[in-house]
Structures are given as structure tokens and as C-alpha cells.
Amino acid sequence: MDFDLNEEQRLLKESIDGLLTDSYDFESRKKYMAEKGGWSKTVWLKLAEQGLLGLPFSEADGGFGGGGVETMIVMEALGKALVLEPYLATVVIGGGFLRHAGTDAQRAAHVPGIIDGSKTLAFAQLEKNSRYDLFDVTTTAKKKGDGWIIDGEKFVVLNGENADTLVVTARTRGDRRDKTGIGVFLVPANAKGVARKGYPTQDGLHAADITFTGVEVGPDAVLGNPEDSLALIERVVDDARVALCAEAVGLMDESLKTTVEYIKTRKQFGVAIGSFQSLQHRASDMFVAAEQARSMSMFATMANDFENAKERSNAIAAAKVQIGKSAKFVGQQSIQLHGGIGMTMEAKIGHYFKRLTMIENTFGDTDYHQRRVADAGGLI
Known part of the structure; x- marks a missing residue:
């Protein structure tokens, strides 16, 4: 099975990674957090200018007709950068309701404003x-x-x-x-x-x-x-869960990278703590957990297109279980390997763990989804 991105998807990834690298470092994030509402309208308009707010909408509605993989790419990038802007609330969830159930008049009234960045939803x-x-x-x-x-x-x-x-x-x-x-x-x-x-x-x-x-x-x-409309609500919430899985993968990627860089430079007894074999084993276990989460995020992205609603929901619940377990492990190990500084507001690693923890509890925590999978008789 080919998991490589096609050329358009690679360009999308390069585009959003470039945008966020230029405008969303940790210090900039602190400034955006202090703005009214807790996020930057300037960054939001930059996302609109690059077409990212119109990504999942049909071309007939002024969008780009992107699918689940494109949303996964964007959400991973937003996770890596700890983005505060309401992409999930507005584009994935609010836009999801309009895509799945909106009339022509409703889409005409709301979608253009979402795409150009002038309207947000909750x-x-x-x-x-x-x-x-x-x-x-x-x-x-x-x-x-x-x-x-x-x-x-x-x-x-x-x-x-x-x-x-x-x-x-x-x-x-x-x-x-x-x-x-x-x-x-x-x-x-x-x-x-x-x-x-x-x-x-x-x-x-x-x-x-x-x-x-x-x-x-x-x-x-x-x-x-x-x-x-319960089926509609469940459909859109499944979209949100899949997006959250992808965001968590981006957060875990960056948590692992930041932690490995830290243990390579932090010295104890005159040597970098990254030279200690036990800490190398911890970092290896973090890598395995992050990759397990990535594979389940990809599975959830594909499963979100299943026509059978029960199969779709079961697969996404299973992905949320793995994401929750991996997020907890990677987050905790990141804090442990950073030591006391990992608990401070000045260190970005703690902010990654906080976001991972919130994702684990959004639209069902690990225990909730594990019960769903068990009640359904397992994943297969």
C-alpha cells in the first residue's frame, strides 16, 4: 500500500510548514495568546490567503475540494506549531456541518466568509x-x-x-x-x-x-x-476526532524532537544526559509510541470515508484509543526528561503536553473509546 503523498499534497505540506515556520515560533505564540479572543487575526488571514480555510469545501462553493489526507496534513502542521487559531472549530466542525447538511442558501451565506477569513464558527x-x-x-x-x-x-x-x-x-x-x-x-x-x-x-x-x-x-x-440529526452530529464529530488525531501526531512529533534536542545538550556529571543508555531507551520508546499514533491517525483518515457508519465510528474510536495512550506516554516522558524546567510556563514542552491532554479528553477520552470498541466486538 502506498502511503506517500502525491505532488499536490507535498506542495500543501511545504506551504503550510513554510508559513508556520516563518510566523509561529513559541515567542510569537505568546503574543498571539494575549490578543483579544486568544488568537491572531493576522495569522488567520494568512491561512485564508494560502487557501487553507477553503481546503475541504467543494469547488462549487469556492473551495479546493480537499479530502481527509489534506486535512490530516494541515492538522499535523498546526499541532507541531501549537497553533491557537480556530481551524478545528470553524473549518473542520462548523464547515463540516455545512458540507454534510447545509442547503445551497446556507452554504452561500456562510462558506465564503469562512474561506476568506472574515467569519468563524463554534x-x-x-x-x-x-x-x-x-x-x-x-x-x-x-x-x-x-x-x-x-x-x-x-x-x-x-x-x-x-x-x-x-x-x-x-x-x-x-x-x-x-x-x-x-x-x-x-x-x-x-x-x-x-x-x-x-x-x-x-x-x-x-x-x-x-x-x-x-x-x-x-x-x-x-x-x-x-x-x-444525531447521525449528522456523529458524522461531523467523527471528522473532528480524525482531525484531532492528526493534530496529536504533530504535537508528539515536535515533543519528541524537542526532547531529544534537550537531552543532547543538558549536561549532568560533566556529560550530556543523552549519553545515558536508560534515557536513550526512553526516547526510543517515545518514538515507537509516536509512530503507533501516526499509523492509527492514517487509518482513521482512511476509515473516515467508510460508507458504513458503524465501521467508520468503530475504526475512529480505535484510533482515538491509541492516540490517547501514545499522547499520555510521550507527554509524560517529555516532561520527565526535561526535569523541573518542563513544568514551567517558559518551556514550550509543557504546553505541548497540555494540548495533548486536552485532545485526549475532547469528544471522548481513552477509556470512553476503549469501551466503544469493546462493545462493538473489537476493531475487526
């Missing part, structure tokens, strides 16, 4: 007691004439503080944990009745807790079937 899904269950929804959407009235609360909404449009899950009928009666709505972030409380997360990104009080939206706000 996925308001997590609730107080829902944990990782996408069907656990208490936020309600009730019919009012042709439109809807939305009431409820959402928590830890990634990019929720800055987003122009919120993609909101809400229950149109049934009880809290019913798997039917769930709709998805496009809600303007400045709509009357929307209240946002933003804050930084542990990995340096920004999120928001959002309250919806009598928020009125029209019939054009509905994505897909308002009474049966």
Missing part, C-alpha cells in the same frame, strides 16, 4: 451533565410559527467567545437522553438572548459558556432534519 454541544454522549441534550428548540425558540446552556464551547455563528444542538422533542428529537441550528452569536462568558482553557485556547434565553431563529437556521 460548535455549542457540551452540556453540564452530558459528558461524551452526543445525544444527551437538554437545550430545547420549540416551534414558533415557521421559526424556533432556543433555550438552554452550553459549556466549554471552543472559540465560543469569538465566533460569529454558533452551531447549536437542541432538543425539539422527547426526553433528555433520547436519540431522536435532536436538531442542529445555526445561531448568530449576536442574536438577542445569547450570553457568552469567555475564558482561556488549560492549553492556551479560548472557550466560552453560552446561555440561550428565548433566542428566536428562522426556518433557515435549521441544518438537516430538526427531529433526527
Whole structure:
């Protein structure tokens, strides 16, 4: 099986690697983190100029028709550079809902703004007691004439503080944990009745807790079937999980590289600690864990095109398990090999471990996905 990138994919990789090398070192990241909303609008527009924000959208919608491999390449690069900008929230998740379920009018209203960098989105899904269950929804959407009235609360909404449009899950009928009666709505972030409380997360990104009080939206706000959109939500969240797997691989790559460089220069007893065989063994184990994660990320990328939804979800869950295990091991070993300095805010290695930890807990942690794989009878 040929895992080499084709010429266009190699050019894409070179393009984004070059952009981030020039504009996204660790010191620059600190400055971007201090900007309003926690990320740089200038960098976001640079991503737009290179066509990266339009990558997964069809040519008919003004995009480039990129597939899973192209998204994997971009997310790996974003992981290596510890990028703060809301590519996952806006392009992968928000754009995913529009690609999979948006009408022509909805795509025309939102996709051009995503592509040119003037619009960002956020996925308001997590609730107080829902944990990782996408069907656990208490936020309600009730019919009012042709439109809807939305009431409820959402928590830890990634990019929720800055987003122009919120993609909101809400229950149109049934009880809290019913798997039917769930709709998805496009809600303007400045709509009357929307209240946002933003804050930084542990990995340096920004999120928001959002309250919806009598928020009125029209019939054009509905994505897909308002009474049966769980399959759509699961489809887009699987896209996000695959993207997160790729980002984690980029983070692990850079963590390993940074750690090996450090033990080659850090001296103890007059010699570089990298000359100690036990530490060489640790670095070797980190390399193996990172490569296992890479192989499963590639598998998840291919599996995301499976037509059978159960097979797709099972394969992606298995990938998330390996990613979680590898991320924990590589992150912990990186900190251990750096010693005390690895725990400081000044050392970038700790920031890589924080982001890896957040990825492990996003859309299902390792234990959650391991149970899913076991309940499905295993990967094969």
C-alpha cells in the first residue's frame, strides 16, 4: 500500500510548514495568546490567503475540494506549531456541518466568509451533565410559527467567545437522553438572548459558556432534519476526532524532537544526559509510541470515508484509543526528561503536553473509546 503523498499534497505540506515556520515560533505564540479572543487575526488571514480555510469545501462553493489526507496534513502542521487559531472549530466542525447538511442558501451565506477569513464558527454541544454522549441534550428548540425558540446552556464551547455563528444542538422533542428529537441550528452569536462568558482553557485556547434565553431563529437556521440529526452530529464529530488525531501526531512529533534536542545538550556529571543508555531507551520508546499514533491517525483518515457508519465510528474510536495512550506516554516522558524546567510556563514542552491532554479528553477520552470498541466486538 502506498502511503506517500502525491505532488499536490507535498506542495500543501511545504506551504503550510513554510508559513508556520516563518510566523509561529513559541515567542510569537505568546503574543498571539494575549490578543483579544486568544488568537491572531493576522495569522488567520494568512491561512485564508494560502487557501487553507477553503481546503475541504467543494469547488462549487469556492473551495479546493480537499479530502481527509489534506486535512490530516494541515492538522499535523498546526499541532507541531501549537497553533491557537480556530481551524478545528470553524473549518473542520462548523464547515463540516455545512458540507454534510447545509442547503445551497446556507452554504452561500456562510462558506465564503469562512474561506476568506472574515467569519468563524463554534460548535455549542457540551452540556453540564452530558459528558461524551452526543445525544444527551437538554437545550430545547420549540416551534414558533415557521421559526424556533432556543433555550438552554452550553459549556466549554471552543472559540465560543469569538465566533460569529454558533452551531447549536437542541432538543425539539422527547426526553433528555433520547436519540431522536435532536436538531442542529445555526445561531448568530449576536442574536438577542445569547450570553457568552469567555475564558482561556488549560492549553492556551479560548472557550466560552453560552446561555440561550428565548433566542428566536428562522426556518433557515435549521441544518438537516430538526427531529433526527444525531447521525449528522456523529458524522461531523467523527471528522473532528480524525482531525484531532492528526493534530496529536504533530504535537508528539515536535515533543519528541524537542526532547531529544534537550537531552543532547543538558549536561549532568560533566556529560550530556543523552549519553545515558536508560534515557536513550526512553526516547526510543517515545518514538515507537509516536509512530503507533501516526499509523492509527492514517487509518482513521482512511476509515473516515467508510460508507458504513458503524465501521467508520468503530475504526475512529480505535484510533482515538491509541492516540490517547501514545499522547499520555510521550507527554509524560517529555516532561520527565526535561526535569523541573518542563513544568514551567517558559518551556514550550509543557504546553505541548497540555494540548495533548486536552485532545485526549475532547469528544471522548481513552477509556470512553476503549469501551466503544469493546462493545462493538473489537476493531475487526
